[in-house]
Amino acid sequence: MIxxxxxxxxxxxxxxxxxxxxxxxxxxxxxxxxxxxGHAKTYTQFDLVARYLRARGYQVTYAQNLTDIDxxxxxxxxxxxxxxxxxxxxxxxxxxxxxAALHNTSVDTHERALDHIDDIVAQVQAxxxxxxxxxxDDGWYFDLTTFPDYGKLSGRTDTRPEDALSRVDExxxxxxxxxxxxxxxxxxxxxxxxxxxxxxxxGWHIEDTxxxxxxFGPQYDLHGGAVDLIFPHHEAEIAQMESASGRAPLxxxxxxxxxLRVGGDKMAxxxxxxxxxxxALAKTDYRTLRYAFLSQHYRSSMELDESTLDQxxxxxxxxxxxxxxxxxxxxxxxxxxxxxxxxxxxYARLDDDFDTPAALAALFDYIRxxxxxxxxxxxxxGNFLNEVDALFDTFDFAPDETSVEDATIxxxxxxxxxxxxxxxxxxxxxxxxxxxxxxITIEDTAAGTRWWxxx
Ligand SMILES: [Zn+2]
Numbered sequence: 496m497i498x499x500x501x502x503x504x505x506x507x508x509x510x511x512x513x514x515x516x517x518x519x520x521x522x523x524x525x526x527x528x529x530x531x532x533g534h535a536k537t538y539t540q541f542d543l544v545a546r547y548l549r550a551r552g553y554q555v556t557y558a559q560n561l562t563d564i565d566x567x568x569x570x571x572x573x574x575x576x577x578x579x580x581x582x583x584x585x586x587x588x589x590x591x592x593x594x595a596a597l598h599n600t601s602v603d604t605h606e607r608a609l610d611h612i613d614d615i616v617a618q619v620q621a622x623x624x625x626x627x628x629x630x631x632d633d634g635w636y637f638d639l640t641t642f643p644d645y646g647k648l649s650g651r652t653d654t655r656p657e658d659a660l661s662r663v664d665e666x667x668x669x670x671x672x673x674x675x676x677x678x679x680x681x682x683x684x685x686x687x688x689x690x691x692x693x694x695x696x697x698g699w700h701i702e703d704t705x706x707x708x709x710x711f712g713p714q715y716d717l718h719g720g721a722v723d724l725i726f727p728h729h730e731a732e733i734a735q736m737e738s739a740s741g742r743a744p745l746x747x748x749x750x751x752x753x754x755l756r757v758g759g760d761k762m763a764x765x766x767x768x769x770x771x772x773x774x775a776l777a778k779t780d781y782r783t784l785r786y787a788f789l790s791q792h793y794r795s796s797m798e799l800d801e802s803t804l805d806q807x808x809x810x811x812x813x814x815x816x817x818x819x820x821x822x823x824x825x826x827x828x829x830x831x832x833x834x835x836x837x838x839x840x841x842y843a844r845l846d847d848d849f850d851t852p853a854a855l856a857a858l859f860d861y862i863r864x865x866x867x868x869x870x871x872x873x874x875x876x877g878n879f880l881n882e883v884d885a886l887f888d889t890f891d892f893a894p895d896e897t898s899v900e901d902a903t904i905x906x907x908x909x910x911x912x913x914x915x916x917x918x919x920x921x922x923x924x925x926x927x928x929x930x931x932x933x934x935i936t937i938e939d940t941a942a943g944t945r946w947w948x949x950x
Contacts, residue, residue: 496551496846498717499794501725501749502648506848509748511716516554518715519545520707520746522724523559523605526586527568529771530593532784532799533755537721538599539785540752540793540849544719545601546886547845556603560706561587563607564696569685579686580609593772597781598888606706608697614705615697616690619677621739628677631668634695635678639671642734648749649726664698675731677701700731704745713740715747722751753796775799779936780949783807786889789851808949810855811890817862817872818880818892825873833868834875837861841883851887858883891934904935908944 496509511517521541524530545557562568563583572579591605608615619635622628627641639645639652646652653673664676676698681687687694697705707715713736720729729749736745757770775784786807791797837857844853861879865872884890907926914923927937930946937946 497848498748498750499848500747501751502744502746507748511553512714512747515552517548517556517717518711519548519555519557519717519719520703520711520715521557521559521602521718522703522720522728523561524590525562525565525567526583526590527565527571528586529773530590532757532770532772532775533721535593535597535772535775535784536755536788536797536799537719537752538594539597539788541719541750542597542599542601543789543851543886544717544750544793544849546888547849549601550882550886551846555601556710557601558604558606558706558710559602560703561590561605561607562699562702563587563609564686565699573684593776596776597772597785604710606710608702608706611702611705611709612688612690612697614709615678615701616692618701618705618708618735618739619692622677622735625738625741627734627738629670630693631666632680633666633682634664634676634680634698635692636664636666636669636674637677637731637734637738639673639734642738644737644743645673645730645734648730648733651726651730673727675700675727677735700728701735703728704732704736704739708736708740713742714745717748717750718746719750719752722753725749725751750793752793753791756796756798757800770799777936778938779804779808780934782811782889782891783949785887786811789887789889790855792852793849810859813862814858814880814883814890815892817865818877818890821872821874821877821880823874823877825871826875827870827873829868830865830870830873831875833864833870834861834879837864838879838882841879845886904930904946908937908946912944 497506498509499506521538524534545555548555564579568579568583572582575582587607594600594602619628622637623635627638628635629638630636664674664679678690678692678701679695679698681694681696685696687696707718718729718732733745737743783804784807787799787803788797790807790810797803837860840857840860841854844850844857847853865876880890880892884892907930911923911926914920914926930937934949935946936949937944
């Protein structure tokens with residue numbers, strides 16, 4: 496298998512430290528708000544990575560962190576007048592529900608920062624013992640001049656205010672402008688933990704390396720995240736762990752996903768085009784959303800809009816229509832050979848840096864060839880399509896038993912209108928949910944309710 500490594504800026508043979516085993520970490524969310532569709536893209540694409548590595552026979556341990564203490568959490572909780580940990584718990588739950596709804600099922604363990612306070616403190620102490628950390632009145636900092644390799648991942652060493660995720664820690668007494676906080680001293684009205692570093696709370700970057708050191712040790716195989724985390728977050732992770740352990744590299748292979756753009760802009764809350772995963776799943780089904788993400792290469796940036804989703808729906812339908820032609824009792828050598836060749840091409844594309852668009856193209860070539868051959872698709876075709884769906888989780892191969900007649904839908908919508916008129920919203924919502932379960936999505940507009948079939 497070949498993977499593009501951000502650290503070396505080229506595609507490389509992927510060789511895990513221990514044969515057959517992959518230790519994989521992907522930066523999780525800061526749980527202070529609902530997750531947006533940009534998160535959905537990143538986590539769906541890494542879900543495929545983990546599923547594919549497993550399909551290739553690797554024993555994968557996939558960990559994600561949850562940032563459950565942070566400036567953003569404290570600020571939002573103060574606005575809402577609730578304790579920060581309550582806010583974090585609620586949005587952690589919402590995040591896990593969103594991932595389940597997207598069928599992002601491959602994470603083995605979600606690790607909360609607050610469950611690793613001791614590991615975090617121990618790592619800051621190790622950095623201090625080795626001369627990489629120093630203390631100011633507002634906490635502990637990493638001294639960048641002690642790590643000459645700083646910048647090796649991103650090619651950058653300076654922080655700029657426009658870095659949305661830099662979370663710059665300002666203190667005029669820092670030794671270097673880019674020095675980042677390892678431990679933030681207690682501030683009035685903020686939560687804190689009493690530790691040998693003094694009362695306070697963890698810096699953001701140290702969570703990940705404390706968690707991965709606890710789970711994997713000082714070096715592991717694969718670290719993923721969105722491209723905007725490369726600097727300074729991942730650079731800081733490298734500085735911390737390689738300084739604390741004296742061993743390099745922290746990670747053999749760094750993988751980064753491209754931006755999601757909605758309406759031409761980078762998907763970000765600050766840009767005002769925030770669309771939550773919940774919004775997206777109310778408008779379309781999880782398979783179509785997954786297909787939209789997986790039909791693009793993970794490193795590309797992509798647009799998400801109505802036309803992307805329409806294309807995804809149409810492509811899914813072509814595969815599902817082919818599925819309906821399959822006769823599982825049928826088998827012959829010609830279709831076996833045809834399928835075997837297609838299967839080889841499909842896996843070869845994924846072996847090359849998880850090239851999902853090329854793998855899907857190989858699948859469509861196969862369907863075209865099969866249709867042209869005039870042969871009945873049989874058991875081997877069914878097996879192949881099931882393998883594809885076990886990786887992508889984007890196709891509905893269930894028999895068409897739940898299909899609902901148009902007239903029935905109209906009847907039920909009339910019933911729902913009546914309930915809404917009587918302010919019986921629970922009953923009205925039950926109809927919406929029942930239709931949704933049968934693949935019918937409805938949308939209330941100024942011109943009335945419109946509906947469409949998913950997939
Ligand atoms: Zn992270």
